[in-house]
Amino acid sequence: MRKNIVAGNWKMNKTLQEGVALATELNEALKNKTVNCDVIIAPPFIHLASVVNAIDTEKIGVSAQNCADKPEGAYTGEVSAKMVASTGAKYVIIGHSERRTYYHETPEILKEKVLLALANGLTPIFCIGEVLAEREADKHFEVVKSQIEQSLFNLSKEDFGKLILAYEPVWAIGTGKTATAAQAQEMHAFIRKTVADKYGKDTAEDLSVLYGGSCNASNAKELFANPDVDGGLIGGASLSVDKFMPIIEAF
Numbered sequence: 001m002r003k004n005i006v007a008g009n010w011k012m013n014k015t016l017q018e019g020v021a022l023a024t025e026l027n028e029a030l031k032n033k034t035v036n037c038d039v040i041i042a043p044p045f046i047h048l049a050s051v052v053n054a055i056d057t058e059k060i061g062v063s064a065q066n067c068a069d070k071p072e073g074a075y076t077g078e079v080s081a082k083m084v085a086s087t088g089a090k091y092v093i094i095g096h097s098e099r100r101t102y103y104h105e106t107p108e109i110l111k112e113k114v115l116l117a118l119a120n121g122l123t124p125i126f127c128i129g130e131v132l133a134e135r136e137a138d139k140h141f142e143v144v145k146s147q148i149e150q151s152l153f154n155l156s157k158e159d160f161g162k163l164i165l166a167y168e169p170v171w172a173i174g175t176g177k178t179a180t181a182a183q184a185q186e187m188h189a190f191i192r193k194t195v196a197d198k199y200g201k202d203t204a205e206d207l208s209v210l211y212g213g214s215c216n217a218s219n220a221k222e223l224f225a226n227p228d229v230d231g232g233l234i235g236g237a238s239l240s241v242d243k244f245m246p247i248i249e250a251f
């Protein structure tokens with residue numbers, strides 16, 4: 001079902017103690033409030049179980065930032081989708097541009113991660129987005145379409161319907177340079193059309209497509225006001241309740 005969602009990707013920030021404190025503070029801030037979106041936080045792996053225990057998971061969903069592309073076994077340092085699910089986390093971010101770029105995650109690897117996440121009952125938050133050179137060469141639609149096709153179009157209609165997508169133009173991540181509301185809307189509408197062409201209008205209409213990239217309290221309202229922008233995947237501004245709450249309240 002299509003929902004408004006504000007998700008915070010903490011990336012590699014916060015010690016365990018700081019992370020639990022942040023989650024607890026957010027939980028307090030949301031306790032007696034009605035908000036018009038689902039709230040998700042994505043702390044580092046080692047925080048997941050403690051964060052789940054510290055909050056009301058009916059109010060705040062918990063996500064991992066990644067999972068392994070193998071189900072289990074001799075893969076030193078990896079964390080499987082099954083392990084993520086065993087902490088009580090319900091979501092997993094897959095295909096973030098930082099994973100694609102710094103850890104060389106290919107579309108094939110991401111495809112495996114999505115399948116394992118779904119097999120373990122996790123909702124993938126699948127990230128797509130072009131780099132600056134691709135936008136400047138007017139290839140951004142082509143790039144995003146191919147990212148979706150290569151890692152997700154193997155899924156059945158039913159499984160595709162379980163996904164959340166996040167459009168994160170790489171040039172907007174951590175740069176303070178946000179896509180304009182019009183650029184976001186244009187791409188989100190294109191993503192929905194790409195999905196509609198493959199899976200039908202109903203699946204496309206039910207899909208939540210989040211925007212990510214320097215989204216903050218000052219631009220969230222304008223971005224979320226677009227008909228095809230169903231919320232945000234927030235990096236830097238999710239690291240304090242003071243900055244994150246106004247984004248949640250932008251809906």
Ligand SMILES: O=C(CO)COP(=O)(O)O
Nearest residue numbers: 009173174213214235236
């Ligand atoms: O990458 C992001 C979320 O996944 C966006 O990060 P920033 O909000 O810090 O630009």
